[in-house]
Amino acid sequence: NAGVTQTPKFRVLKTGQSMTLLCAQDMNHEYMYWYRQDPGMGLRLIHYSVGEGTTAKGEVPDGYNVSRLKKQNFLLGLESAAPSQTSVYFCASSRVTGQGVYEQYFGPGTRLTVT
Amino acid sequence: SQQGEEDPQALSIQEGENATMNCSYKTSINNLQWYRQNSGRGLVHLILIRSNEREKHSGRLRVTLDTSKKSSSLLITASRAADTASYFCAPSITGGGNKLTFGTGTQLKVEL
Numbered sequence: 001n002a003g004v005t006q007t008p009k010f011r012v013l014k015t016g017q018s019m020t021l022l023c024a025q026d027m028n029h030e031y032m033y034w035y036r037q038d039p040g041m042g043l044r045l046i047h048y049s050v051g052e053g054t055t056a057k058g059e060v061p062d063g064y065n066v067s068r069l070k071k072q073n074f075l076l077g078l079e080s081a082a083p084s085q086t087s088v089y090f091c092a093s094s095r096v097t098g099q100g101v102y103e104q105y106f107g108p109g110t111r112l113t114v115t
Numbered sequence: 116s117q118q119g120e121e122d123p124q125a126l127s128i129q130e131g132e133n134a135t136m137n138c139s140y141k142t143s144i145n146n147l148q149w150y151r152q153n154s155g156r157g158l159v160h161l162i163l164i165r166s167n168e169r170e171k172h173s174g175r176l177r178v179t180l181d182t183s184k185k186s187s188s189l190l191i192t193a194s195r196a197a198d199t200a201s202y203f204c205a206p207s208i209t210g211g212g213n214k215l216t217f218g219t220g221t222q223l224k225v226e227l
Contacts, residue, residue, distance in 0.1 A: 004157075004185075019175075031212060031213055033214075040219065041204060041219055042216075042217035042218050042219050042220055043158070043217045044217075045214060045215070045216070048212050048214060050212050055164070056212060056215065059216070090157055092157075094213055096213060099147070100145065100209040101146050101163070101207060101209050101211075101213050102163075103144065103148060103160035103163055104158075104160065104211070104213070104215060105160070106157030106158045106159070107157050108156060108157050109156070109157055111157070
């Protein structure tokens with residue numbers, strides 16, 4: 001049981017390049033999330049998904065796109081990277097039942113630098 | 116927004132001492148969670164307390180919730196060097212995708 005995994009762990013991009021970050025979870029969780037964390041700040045939600053085939057915008061969605069084609073995977077795309085997108089990106093997942101909210105499980109993060 | 120604000124921003128104590136961190140929020144909530152983040156790692160869930168609960172324990176952790184004051188506290192007893200980390204609170208409401216909003220956290224340093 002690997003939990004939440006993220007690929008890659010590190011990446012350096014040049015301004016204008018594109019890339020996709022992959023998040024995978026093996027806990028059969030319905031909900032998945034992408035956050036970014038900048039130095040000295042908390043995590044900010046980029047996009048999230050409440051189920052396969054559904055996505056929604058979070059607090060800071062501009063410049064990012066996401067897809068959830070399979071329940072276990074949540075992809076985050078940067079179409080044209082900018083230096084302002086230099087950050088550490090975290091993926092998370094959580095289960096949901098009729099009883100409400102449960103904890104989120106986080107991946108180890110992807111450190112992205114855009115030069 | 117259900118964003119919590121942690122206080123203090125930084126806390127330094129000696130091993131064996133207790134550490135108390137506080138969280139304040141502005142809107143009504145259904146529950147509040149606390150997470151820990153070790154340097155360079157992902158967040159790890161510590162404890163969840165629901166709005167109808169006043170206190171909850173988990174090992175060396177004690178969390179209180181006062182919905183009338185819109186505040187929560189996390190107490191770590193008998194701190195260890197391994198407790199050195201950032202701690203975040205996340206107040207939330209049921210539904211709406213279970214979205215969490217994090218503050219800047221409390222950086223705890225436990226010295227030997």
